[in-house]
Amino acid sequence: MASKVLELIFIPSPGVGHIMSTVEIAKLLVNRDQRLAITVLVIKPSSLDSGLAITSYIESLAKSNMDRISFIQLPQDETLLTHDPKDHMSTFSEFIPSHCKYVRNVVADMISQPGSGRIVGFVIDMFCTCMVDVANEFNVPTYLFFTSSAAFLGFVFYIQKLCDDLNEDVIELSNADAEISIPSFVKPVPTKVFWSRVKTREGLDFVLGAVRKFREVKAIIVNTFLELETHAIKSLSADVSIPTVYPVGPILNLEGSFGSSVGKPFNNNVIRWLDSQPPSSVVFLCFGSMGSFNEVQVKEIARALEQSGHRFVWSLRRPPLDQTSTIPSDYEDPSLVLPEGFLERTCGIGKVIGWAPQAAVLGHDAVGGFVSHCGWNSLLESLWFGVPSATWPMYAEQHMNAFEMVVELGLAMEIKLDYMKNVSNPRADTIIVTAEEIERGIRRVMEDNEVRTKVKAMSLKSRSVVAEGGSSYASVGSLIQDFMRDKS
DSSP: OGGGOEEEEEEOOSSHHHHHHHHHHHHHHHHHOTTEEEEEEEOOOSSHHHHHHHHHHHHHHHHTTOTTEEEEEOOOOGGGTTSOTTOHHHIIIIITGGGHHHHHHHHHHHHHSTTOOEEEEEEEETTOTTHHHHHHHTTOOEEEEEOSOHHHHHHHHHHHHHHHTTOOOHHHHHHSSOEEOOTTOSSOEEGGGSOGGGGSHHHHHHHHHHHHHHTTSSEEEESOOTTTSHHHHHHHHHOTTSOEEEEOOOOOOTTOOTTTTTSSOOOTHHHHHHHTSOTTOEEEEEOOTTOOOOHHHHHHHHHHHHHHOOEEEEEOEEOOSSTTOOSOEEOSOGGGTSOTTHHHHTBTTEEEESSOOHHHHHTSTTEEEEEEOOOHHHHHHHHHTTOOEEEOOOSTTHHHHHHIIIIISOOEEESOSSOOOOTTOTTSOOOOOOHHHHHHHHHHHHHOHHHHHHHHHHHHHHHHTTSTTSHHHHHHHHHHHHHHTTOO
16 A cells, blocks of 8 residues: 555745645645645744744644644754845755755655655745755656746746846846836736846846746646636746646635744634624734834824724734844734824724734634735735735735736735835835825725625635636646656
8 A cells, every 4th residue: 555655745945925835735635635645844944933933833733643744844054054044045045955965865765765655746845946956866856836926927937038038138127117018917017016036136146047947847836726817827838938837726724823823822802803893894904924014104004094994903013123033023012113092092993913813814704905915825815705905015026916916907906016125124214105005005995896896706716716626626636647647
């Protein structure tokens, strides 16, 4: 019986959203086919706070005895643990590649075990492309798991093509105030929402190196679905230079368990308060695992909420306290950064909380709008629950996600499309979004019935595609067949 087991090696990058998505697709695959077993090789982040959070999450999963999914936490190269955890380029260019030797050792050990299953594929994260060469050493095909949108996948392929095939100066192009036609988008994309990585030489060099490796993989698994990103998926499929794309989403962690160990345990009084509110009457503000603002910006948000008159739940996080930390924490006393008397004036109308289980709040009937940083997982969750978003992107590809949702698909409202947060230095000066801009976005997301109707329709589609007979269900089936072709 053991010889019939087909083993997949999953290697996520050391980020909250990436690891959660990896675990969810691993569950999906083993539930769909009894022959599959998955070993997740965990790269612990170099920052202490992130490392503790991820370790706690993995340990909680291991205790739940997930069938045919196991976790191995890789050792770390001590010489690289001293690098600045906020130096993201160093994380991608040095820290993750330093784990190749440990992956090589683990896989060799697995293969040598008597009765071990045959390894039929490496499934690697978009930031772990250095592992393609390790898979090749074992003569095992590599699959890329892309945790963002199909449109953004098309964008990075197009950037690489502009550089390598058309000899364009992408840095100059990206920093110009212009609109560019990109095959995976129907509408021209303004350069102001381009991924900041392609606007500097160091960042662009990393992107080009990664995307060249994308072209070497056997297939690309994308957390999206055909009915949401029809044009983008068709444009990728039509390009013969791009590996086969399997849209398998939405892949969501709807239990919302990750993160409670980072801040305080979630106070269920918030859910009880939501229980007493009218349907679709509450706007929920939540800005992801790294979302926080300085005191000036916090006061503008508070003024906007108060002026809008709408009920609210606000996940307010304190910026990292020192240079060794990357994750915000909860305020002991949020009144210290809020306008004087705000909590008293809004008592009964709103709740200011710390960390929140996003899916649990979004899924509540009382929530009718979502002010979001536009991480791809968060946008998929909002669509799943039929809650329209107001976009406030901060870093990474979030600006492109926001553009796609607002301009390309008409499934969200704009607060800002080009707000930029310095992740490496959260306390650095940034543009302040005014109370008037925020209030306008809140009113639109809570009161525009046209967008709400479109989001509700997409919610129904997002649920139907993962059910038997749906497009993503079929795509997962084709992916499993692809794995099986490599078993002989």
